[in-house]
Amino acid sequence: MFDTVLIANRGEIAIRVMRACRELGMRAVAVYSEADRDAPHVAYADAAYLLGPAPSSESYLNIPRLIEVAREAGAGAIHPGYGFLAENPDFARAVAEAGMVFVGPPPEAMERMGGKTAARSEATAAGVPVVPGTLEPLDDLAEISRLADGFGYPIAIKAVGGGGGRGLRVVRAASEISDAFASARREAETSFKNSALYVEKYLPSPRHIEIQILADTHGNVVHLGERDCSIQRRHQKLIEESPSPALTPELRLEMGQAAVRLAKAVNYFSAGTLEFLFQDGEYYFLEMNTRIQVEHTVTEMVYGVDLVKAQLRIARGEPLWMRQEDLTPRGHAIECRINAEDPLHNFRPALGTVTTYHEPSGLGVRVDSGVRSNYTIPEYYDSLLAKLVVWAETRPEAISRGLRALAEYELGGVATTIPFHRAALGHPVFASGTDISVNFIAQHPELVETARTLSASLEPVEAEATAEPRTFTVEVNHRRFGVKVFGVGALAAAPAPGAAPTRAGKPVGKAKKATGGPKVDGVISPIQGRVAAVRAEPGQQVEAGQVLFIIEAMKMENEITAPHAGTIAEVRVQVGATIETSGVLATYGAHA
Structure with a gap:
């Protein structure tokens, strides 16, 4: 205990x-x-x-x-x-x-299910269908090309230790294999400290369905229905809902039983999620996440089970206090991931300081947040800021409630995915629930224009001086303590916790932007981050749209392309260098 x-x-x-x-x-x-x-x-x-x-x-x-x-x-x-x-x-x-x-689960179960190739082998042994592909890691480009010819394009090159779409590249022609393999390996090593990759057939238009399970240390396992996580960008989820509008009760039962069977086969306990691709009425095991999921919240809202408390109780040795026949879904829940990303520019990372911050509330509205006003977003971590979760008796009511809550959500100072979520939930195809796949965003470019009209620029709000006591935080021997100051000292113009430094009362962000002087004809970084790859060199002739640099920011690789055709005169960065927003990566001009 x-x-x-x-x-x-x-x-x-x-x-x-x-x-x-x-x-x-x-x-x-x-x-x-x-x-x-x-x-x-x-x-x-x-x-x-x-x-x-x-x-x-x-x-x-x-x-x-x-x-x-x-x-x-x-x-x-x-x-x-x-x-x-x-x-x-x-x-x-x-x-x-x-x-x-x-x-969490025992390390042995992690090893059997955490690696994607190992998990595919376990699923095959348990009689759970898998997407055609390799059961072992690969590093031979010729072998990948041979497999692609056998499966047929497109194929997916995927990180063995992956998750969240990181270390995944879709290859649609043999000429793309080399770059895709190198990019997936870089991202896999950065994200998971494991550069191993494998290959599988890429299904062109599936839904992404996952089954939540809970298992105790006494051999009891139950499933808590499914989540539909098909609305994605860069193979990473943006909107999740439960139950899925695509599954029949019979399919829901069959997939749940398959998930329980596989969890029992590997002696799993704690919370876990088995992910499947679903297309043309067939489902295929994809991977298992041997942990709590970001989107566990929608299952909690529909099934009334606190999954994190369940993890803790299971870790204390308690047997499951619920039976499968007791787990009945009620209503519908939708989660919107509020990320620090700019949906108007291909969801690129958006750093900065949160100015105004006000969460929506009301019946059936939940916000799990890690930010507040005057909070400066670090560049080192995932872009997720908060999760907006809504519940209602029916899916149409949940969509309406989600739209209302999104309209009330105030998060100023940083570009976020809120305008995209409003556009997506308001789209007739999403409302129908019948023609949704992982390609939803690519198939509906009008979402960007809708999001653009919904976007609003919020000016930073400066805190006013107050005579109330101020609370400061001090750190002693690597441990934090709160200190409250009364009297004159409370009026000192100290910045709010997490606020950016100020100059003449104006916030100053960390990213340095070009100011003054002649305009540089070159390749400019739109984001702050680390240079992961350089594909340009002095004297090189480039075409407009050609990928010249890859910048890693918030655990995402971002391709930086040539703004126009020309000759590269100077490359100003090397792999591993840190670049600021609006920093010059390379210049154009005649090469001497």
């Missing part, structure tokens, strides 16, 4: 886990990187500890430091959330070896 839980994560999922801990009477301990000193999850926790001076993108992956902090905080368990170390069997073993409980 444990009463203190360290949450080895950040953002909205860290707060979500902390809330579950508090409802169970447990103490919640946060960890944070240098970039997250003023993040909301740090302030919400019962105690918070700095992970150390490691680079901010790596801090949450420091297993020895996480174990050290957990011991110092008196934690009896560690909850990994999702991402980072959530599906790392070495982390689960390290937690157990330190005498603590890992809130």
Whole structure:
């Protein structure tokens, strides 16, 4: 039994886990990187500890430091959330070896189901249909070409340790294999520390359906229906709903039973999700996420089960308190991921400082958020800021409620996906629910123009001076404490936690933009990030739209193309360099 839980994560999922801990009477301990000193999850926790001076993108992956902090905080368990170390069997073993409980599945089950090729083998053995493809990693381009000829194009090159669409590239012709393989390998290594790739047939227009399961340590397994996660960009989910408008009761039962059968076959326990592709009435196992999912919220709303509390109770050894026949869905739920991305420019990452922030509310409206006003978004992490979840008795009512809540959601200072969500939920094809696939966005380019008309520019709102006491946060020996200041000192013009530095009362962002001077004829970066690849060199003749650089930002690779045809005069960056927004990557001109 444990009463203190360290949450080895950040953002909205860290707060979500902390809330579950508090409802169970447990103490919640946060960890944070240098970039997250003023993040909301740090302030919400019962105690918070700095992970150390490691680079901010790596801090949450420091297993020895996480174990050290957990011991110092008196934690009896560690909850990994999702991402980072959530599906790392070495982390689960390290937690157990330190005498603590890992809130998740056993490492053996992770190894059997966490790698996609291994999971495909397990599914085949359990009689669960899979998409045609390889059961082992590949690194031979000629072999990939041979397989593609056999499967027929398009094919998908995918990361063995992948998830969230990262490390996945679709190849539609043999000439694309080399670049797609290199790009997928880079992203897989960056995101999962595992560069292994495999190949499978790419279904042209499927739905993405997943089944939620819960399993205890006593051999009991149940499924909690399905989620339809077909609205995606770059193979990453944007809108999820439950139940799926595409499944019949018979298919729902069959897929649920297949998920339970596979979970039992690998001795799984805790929460888990089995993902399937669904096309022409047939379903194919895709992968298993051996953790809590971002979109677990829609299942909670429809089934009335707190999945995170269930994880914690299972980790304490409790047998499942529910039977399959007791789990009946009620109503309909939809989740919109509120990401710091610009939907008007191909969902590219959008950094900056949140100015105004006001969440919608009312019957059937839930917001799981990791941001607040005056919060500066770090460049090192995923772009997810918050999740808006709505529930209603019927799908049409849920859509209407979602549109109302999105219209009320105020998030200023940063481009977000809110205008896209309003356009998508208001689209007649989405409303019909019958002709939706993972290609929904590509098939409906009018969504961008609709989102453009719905977008509104919000000016930063500056806080006024107040005579009320001010609360400051101090850090002593890597642990945070709150201090309240009364009197004259409370009126000091200190910035709000997380606010960008100011100059003459105006916010100053981190990204440096070109100002003054002659306009540079060159390739300009529209985003801040790290240079992952350089495909330009001095003297090179390039065509308009040719990919010259790849910039990694918020764990996404972004292709930067030539704005027009010409000759590259100078390349100003190298792989690994950091580039600011509006930074010059290369210039045009006659090559000397």
